Amino acid sequence: MRRVVARRAFETAILLLVVSFAIYALIGLMPGDPIDLMISADPRVTSADAARLKALYGLDRPLVERYGRWLASALTGDFGYSRLYGQPVVAVLLPRLFNTLLLMGPSLILALALALPAGVLCALRPASRLDATLNLLAFAGFSLPSFWLALLLILLFSVVLGWLPAGGVASPDGGDLLDRARHAVLPVLTLTLLTAGSFLRFVRAALLETLSDDYVRTARAKGCGLRRVVLVHALPNAALPIVTVVALHMGTLLSGALVVETVFAWPGTGRLVYDAILGNDYNLALAALMLATLLTLSANFLADLLYLRLDPRIREGV
Amino acid sequence: MSVEAAPFPAVGRCAGLCALLHRPSGCAGLLLLGTIATSCLAAPFVAMLLGTDPETIDLLARLQPPTPTHPLGTDELGRDLLLRLLYGGRVSLFTGLLAALLAAALGTAIGVVAGYVGGRVDAFLMRLTDAVIALPLLPLLIVLAAVDLAKLGLPADFASGSVASVLRIVTIVALFGWTTVARLARAATLSLREREFVLAARALGASDWRIVLVHILPGAASSIVVATTLSIGNVILAESVLSFLGLGIQPPLASWGSMLTHAQELVFEAPWLALWPGLLIFATVLGFNLLGDGLQQALDPRRREGPS
Numbered sequence: 001m002r003r004v005v006a007r008r009a010f011e012t013a014i015l016l017l018v019v020s021f022a023i024y025a026l027i028g029l030m031p032g033d034p035i036d037l038m039i040s041a042d043p044r045v046t047s048a049d050a051a052r053l054k055a056l057y058g059l060d061r062p063l064v065e066r067y068g069r070w071l072a073s074a075l076t077g078d079f080g081y082s083r084l085y086g087q088p089v090v091a092v093l094l095p096r097l098f099n100t101l102l103l104m105g106p107s108l109i110l111a112l113a114l115a116l117p118a119g120v121l122c123a124l125r126p127a128s129r130l131d132a133t134l135n136l137l138a139f140a141g142f143s144l145p146s147f148w149l150a151l152l153l154i155l156l157f158s159v160v161l162g163w164l165p166a167g168g169v170a171s172p173d174g175g176d177l178l179d180r181a182r183h184a185v186l187p188v189l190t191l192t193l194l195t196a197g198s199f200l201r202f203v204r205a206a207l208l209e210t211l212s213d214d215y216v217r218t219a220r221a222k223g224c225g226l227r228r229v230v231l232v233h234a235l236p237n238a239a240l241p242i243v244t245v246v247a248l249h250m251g252t253l254l255s256g257a258l259v260v261e262t263v264f265a266w267p268g269t270g271r272l273v274y275d276a277i278l279g280n281d282y283n284l285a286l287a288a289l290m291l292a293t294l295l296t297l298s299a300n301f302l303a304d305l306l307y308l309r310l311d312p313r314i315r316e317g318v
Numbered sequence: 319m320s321v322e323a324a325p326f327p328a329v330g331r332c333a334g335l336c337a338l339l340h341r342p343s344g345c346a347g348l349l350l351l352g353t354i355a356t357s358c359l360a361a362p363f364v365a366m367l368l369g370t371d372p373e374t375i376d377l378l379a380r381l382q383p384p385t386p387t388h389p390l391g392t393d394e395l396g397r398d399l400l401l402r403l404l405y406g407g408r409v410s411l412f413t414g415l416l417a418a419l420l421a422a423a424l425g426t427a428i429g430v431v432a433g434y435v436g437g438r439v440d441a442f443l444m445r446l447t448d449a450v451i452a453l454p455l456l457p458l459l460i461v462l463a464a465v466d467l468a469k470l471g472l473p474a475d476f477a478s479g480s481v482a483s484v485l486r487i488v489t490i491v492a493l494f495g496w497t498t499v500a501r502l503a504r505a506a507t508l509s510l511r512e513r514e515f516v517l518a519a520r521a522l523g524a525s526d527w528r529i530v531l532v533h534i535l536p537g538a539a540s541s542i543v544v545a546t547t548l549s550i551g552n553v554i555l556a557e558s559v560l561s562f563l564g565l566g567i568q569p570p571l572a573s574w575g576s577m578l579t580h581a582q583e584l585v586f587e588a589p590w591l592a593l594w595p596g597l598l599i600f601a602t603v604l605g606f607n608l609l610g611d612g613l614q615q616a617l618d619p620r621r622r623e624g625p626s
Contacts, residue, residue: 015449023458029465132342139343139611143604145555145575147562148596151582155589248451255456259559263582273457274563277464289461292454300452 004308012301016293020074023289024067027282070286080283084276089287093269097291099169100268102184103260104253107191112246114196119203120230126208134200141197146256150190150263157186167265187264194256195249202245206238213237240310247303251296344612350605354598358411361404372401373570383590391590394580402572403594409573411602413484414554417491421553422546425496429503430538434511434530444504451497459556462490463565483568491556499545506538540617548610551603558599574599 039045045053073080079089118138122131158166170180210216211234219229258270265271269288276285338344357364365371368387375395382392389400432443463486510516516533524532560566561575569576574595581592 011445015452019453023461026461026465030461139604139607140600143551143555143600143607145558145562145596145599145603147559147578148592148599151578151585151592151596154582155585155592159586159589251452251454254454255559258456258460259563262563270457274460277460285461289454289457292457296452296454 005305008301008304012297016290016297019293020071020286020290021067023286023293024070025063027277027285028063030277030280074287074290079287082276082281082284084279084281084284089283092284093272093287093291096267096269096272096288099266100254100257100261100270103187103191103257103266103268106184107188107195108246108253110188110192111196111199114192115199115203119200119207120235122200122204123207123211124226124230131204135204138197138200141193141195141200144194146190146194146259147263149193150186150260153186153190154263167263169266187260187266190260190264191253191256195253198249198252199242199246203238203242206241206245207234209241210234210238236310240307243306243310244303247299247306250299254292254296338612338616341612341615343608344616347605347607347609347612350601351609354407354602354605355411358404358407361401361408364404365401368398368401370398370401372397372405372572383588391588393577393591394584394588399591399594402577403574403598406572406574406577406595407598407602409484409567409571410554410557410575410599413488413491413557413567413573414550414602417488417495417553417557418546418550420488420492421495421549422499422542424492425499425545426503426535426538426542428496429500429505430507430530430534432500433504433507434526434534436511440504443500447497447500450494453494455494455556456559459490459494459560460563460565462493463487463560480568480571483566483571487557487560487566490560491553495549495553495556498549499542502541502545503538506541507534510534510537540613544610544614544617547606547613551606551610554599554603554606 039050077090079093081087082089082092085092118134122134125131154166157164164185165183166186167183169183207230211230213234216229216234219233220226224233254270257268258274260266261268261271262274269291273285273288273292275281276288338348361372368389370387375397384391387398391399393399393402428443428447432440511534516529519529519533557566557573558575558578561573562578564576564579567573567576577595578592581588581595585592
């Protein structure tokens with residue numbers, strides 16, 4: 001088992017490295033570079049100055065060499081300064097990461113709390129009217145454009161009903177815990193509705209697959225009630241694919257968080273990526289993207305570990 | 319969706335279509351998509367009927383609620399919303415379909431090669447697929463959308479044109495949309511590879527190319543069609559999000575996503591601007607997802623309970 005874990009960790013690290021290089025190369029292809037920005041900010045800069053500055057900052061070196069230097073300092077925890085915020089990148093990122101997790105955590109839990117019972121209900125009575133209705137709702141859930149759902153919720157709860165604030169993390173005067181919670185309701189609700197649908201479909205499919213297995217029929221033949229078979233025999237086994245799907249959804253959830261944060265003016269990592277890329281803040285964009293990648297890849301890695309713990313067949317290396 | 323037995327055995331050539339039409343999801347999907355596509359195709363006719371076009375700016379008539387001359391009202395520049403929706407739909411549907419086809423071609427190639435060659439190639443390609451699935455999609459899409467095409471060596475006037483903005487978004491979205499197709503194509507290839515008719519073809523001396531093109535691809539086609547249909551929805555969603563963020567389709571061209579870019583600021587004055595484009599994206603994506611589900615049930619023999 002240790003060997004499997006080590007191999008997966010190694011693969012994750014390699015993937016992270018490849019992605020970091022790809023992002024580094026791509027960011028170099030975005031319009032404008034730091035020297036261009038200096039030139040536009042200061043009319044006295046001549047082209048000779050620009051060339052000198054480029055040499056000074058090492059921007060005239062080949063891509064691979066620049067990447068190597070960035071990687072070397074990034075590995076020591078130094079991601080440079082953010083141009084937009086005038087602070088070390090890490091100091092900008094960490095509070096934002098906390099804000100994003102504040103959205104993702106509750107919505108993940110809520111989505112599962114909705115999808116698990118609903119999926120079990122569907123799997124118990126496939127092709128019933130209830131199953132059809134819940135399925136249609138699930139389809140609607142993952143067909144919704146995230147930003148539009150956010151706009152609709154704002155329209156309903158902020159504009160028409162006036163119950164909840166339309167954006168931000170807290171009222172201008174600071175705000176207590178209740179005020180902050182009120183600001184989080186709509187973003188969390190948006191993310192929850194976006195993910196619950198596909199979770200439901202996966203729970204249903206995983207459970208239906210398990211329910212057609214032989215041991216379930218054996219348990220039924222022994223006289224086991226349907227409820228007991230589902231909860232005690234089938235659900236733990238169906239948990240495997242569900243765990244994987246949830247882990248694989250971290251990327252989707254993060255993408256959803258980006259949109260939700262943009263619409264609700266929620267200062268999180270996703271919105272930061274967007275602002276940094278559009279604002280030519282290379283260091284910040286790189287670090288934020290790497291953080292997003294790290295987050296999803298480690299979720300996958302954790303899912304693999306969990307998989308190993310839950311499934312003795314893989315654990316024993318069969 | 320419920321799995322029901324077809325009331326009568328579907329015969330002959332229309333078997334697939336009949337089976338599809340007997341699934342409620344397939345029927346609903348076809349109906350939704352048919353309505354939307356027909357309306358978008360009829361856009362010039364509607365323009366003639368209304369006596370205006372989607373680009374006529376009338377600042378005195380901006381942000382008007384629905385009137386007989388503007389059945390859905392006007393936007394922030396006084397342009398007719400209905401016509402902009404219909405013409406924007408052409409852009410959204412075209413980019414979505416093109417990107418999905420490109421993604422399907424890429425996914426099929428990767429999946430079939432992985433399944434057919436097997437061994438290390440298979441392991442590598444599937445690790446690659448898993449990796450792409452695991453990546454945080456939207457942040458990476460934004461980076462790609464922000465890349466300056468002129469720095470890639472493309473002529474500057476082409477790089478800033480509408481054609482480039484459409485092609486760029488199609489390529490970007492396709493680059494990430496191929497994974498589902500690849501997985502299903504691989505699974506189908508793996509099971510077909512061991513079948514007797516493939517062995518027979520090989521014994522007769524058929525080349526790998528011939529086996530893949532003549533014997534495996536047709537057999538894998540139904541999986542590929544299902545996966546492609548299901549991925550069109552995601553592709554359209556990805557395009558709409560990027561366009562909403564101002565990184566996809568660029569003006570003067572408009573897609574449903576880009577029509578929503580300014581809707582948030584105007585949500586108090588003109589809520590209908592936020593309502594309609596999103597509703598159409600939603601209906602289209604839902605249509606493709608339902609159609610895909612119906613196709614899956616109609617084409618997958620394991621899920622088809624009725625006689626075929």
